[in-house]
Amino acid sequence: MTAIRSAGTKPEMIVRRLAHKLGYRFRLHRKNLPGKPDLVFVSRRKIIFVHGCFWHLHPKATCHDARVPQSNTAYWQPKLERNVTRDQRNSRDLVRLGWKVLVVWECDTCDLHRLGKQLNRFLRN
Numbered sequence: 147m148t149a150i151r152s153a154g155t156k157p158e159m160i161v162r163r164l165a166h167k168l169g170y171r172f173r174l175h176r177k178n179l180p181g182k183p184d185l186v187f188v189s190r191r192k193i194i195f196v197h198g199c200f201w202h203l204h205p206k207a208t209c210h211d212a213r214v215p216q217s218n219t220a221y222w223q224p225k226l227e228r229n230v231t232r233d234q235r236n237s238r239d240l241v242r243l244g245w246k247v248l249v250v251w252e253c254d255t256c257d258l259h260r261l262g263k264q265l266n267r268f269l270r271n
């Protein structure tokens with residue numbers, strides 16, 4: 147379990163730095179968009195969310211951070227599931243508004259080479 151994360155935390159900084167290095171320009175946390183997206187590529191109509199694996203229940207089987215704690219499960223389960231429901235609603239709303247959405251997971255930021263390719267694939271054209 148990781149500490150509470152908010153804007154400007156490490157995984158988000160890694161994604162920002164990398165996207166910038168790859169030559170993409172973006173805005174941060176546009177409050178007028180659903181979910182206050184972390185990175186907004188306005189002219190490309192593209193959005194990147196950087197999600198902590200624990201808080202957003204990363205659905206990848208190999209991700210070890212995305213587990214509901216074994217203690218106090220009755221507290222954590224609904225809380226974390228609410229986050230996931232909110233994420234899904236925000237993505238859906240953004241897609242309806244004409245945005246393309248990519249979620250980068252905290253554990254994806256460990257492999258910068260792969261992450262760079264993922265960002266390029268999503269952002270180019």
Ligand SMILES: [Zn+2]
Pocket residue numbers: 199204206209210211212251252253254
């Ligand atoms: Zn993960």
